[in-house]
Amino acid sequence: MKHLTLFLLFGVLLFLSPVSAQMQNSDSLYRLPLKTVLAEIESRFKVKIKYNDNQVADRWVNYALWRFRPGVEETLASVLAPLDMKANREKEGLYKLKEYEYYRWQVQEGQEMLNYLSTLYQDKSSWEQRKALIRPCLYAAQQLSPMPAKPVAKPILTPKRMMEGYTVENIAIEILPGLYVNGSLYKPLHMRGKVPVVLSPDGHWGQQRYRADCQIRCAMIARMGAMAISYDLFAWGESLLQFKAEDHRRSLAQSIQTLGGIRILDYVLSLRETDPDRVGISGGSGGGSHTVLLAAMDDRIKLSIPVVSLSSSFYGGCPCESGMPIHLCAGSTNNVELAAMAAPKPQLVVSDGKDWTASVPDHDLPFLKKIYAYYAAQSQVQNVHLPEEGHDFGPSKRRALYDFLIEHFKLNGKAVKDNQGNYDESKCSIEKEPAMYVFGDKGERLPANAIKGFEQLEKVFKASISK
Incomplete structure (x- = not known):
């Protein structure tokens, strides 16, 4: 009854304003400014919605009050979806307005997607057909079919730098x-025979591949007897040196990477x-x-370790x-x-x-185990879950990587452990960063x-894939 009273009162106020009434009803769209609608949601449901003025400026909601529902989250979804927006719940009674994130699903939606995908195959044969x-x-999808021709130039390498148990040289391909x-x-400083190699693509962290954790990870792999x-x-x-930072957020970035x-x-x-x-990627x-994409595309990769990235409810x-x-x-x-x-690779x-x-652990690992079971290889896929930790490549994550590489690539763990068996x-x-240039x-x-600039890259890429 209270909600109905508020609804009627709001309607009367709008009726008393000729300008608002005209905006609302002249084309039968019951149209209101988004900011006005958000204020009504806050008042009606006793919540707070965080946003900045740029997010709501010049945005209107058609059939605005008709979109209201008994619950606040249903109402927010109904109001914001046509505008390609959403409101994330930060805590009880507090929401934050965001642009629609196509890449972020609810956990339940991700699980439902996995359940659906599971209906498409029941055994190794049907799964292999799906992979095909x-x-x-x-x-x-990345415009890499056929693959662009490979330049004939040799890689550019800087002189080796000698470290304790390993060497480093910078490379451009x-x-x-x-x-x-x-x-x-x-x-490794001393290589005997054939050795493994681990590709280590950078993530979206500050200081890029110059970060201490990235250098440590690669150095430890080398000291254990593999290249990284x-x-x-x-x-x-x-x-x-070739592009602007904003070029990283262009779609072609995925193809180039x-x-x-x-x-x-x-x-x-x-x-x-x-x-x-023994070729891995992490x-x-x-x-x-x-890591996940390259391992799916290229059979030359024999082991993969995606860290703080994989999820059925997050697409990147x-x-x-x-x-x-x-x-x-x-x-x-x-x-x-x-x-x-x-x-069935590790x-x-x-x-x-x-x-x-x-x-x-609850949703995605069981799906992976099911697929690996088609090859009688369930033990080949593992999960190290750190419930108290966050989004980084810290010591616990690195230890998990070291353990897995030692197990599957037969690396020398003793070379990087102390007398107590700790890494x-x-x-x-x-x-320092300049040393790695x-x-x-x-x-x-x-x-x-x-190449200098994204526009030139587009021309070169288009020419390369059209040959």
């Missing part, structure tokens, strides 16, 4: 004419010291999305993760199904309790043919 639909589509992907290659190569995301890190990962694979597999049966956050919040329609392949897919495409999913990976990262050198402190060694 998805994989070529992943290439096509030309992946399209004038387009370089940059990174650092870590190798860390590399920049597109328009990230040293790639900013995938192409970069494939070209890095080509390179490390051309090295005589690489063991092709990245965190956006690098974790890249950056266009470099979901800007190309890879998730629309084969009638619709998600990152957990893509991760399952790595089966895979470790590292999740935590304070981001979108919180539901991995000792103190012998890893943390270099390929092209000099101010980009003075950038090749003369280097």
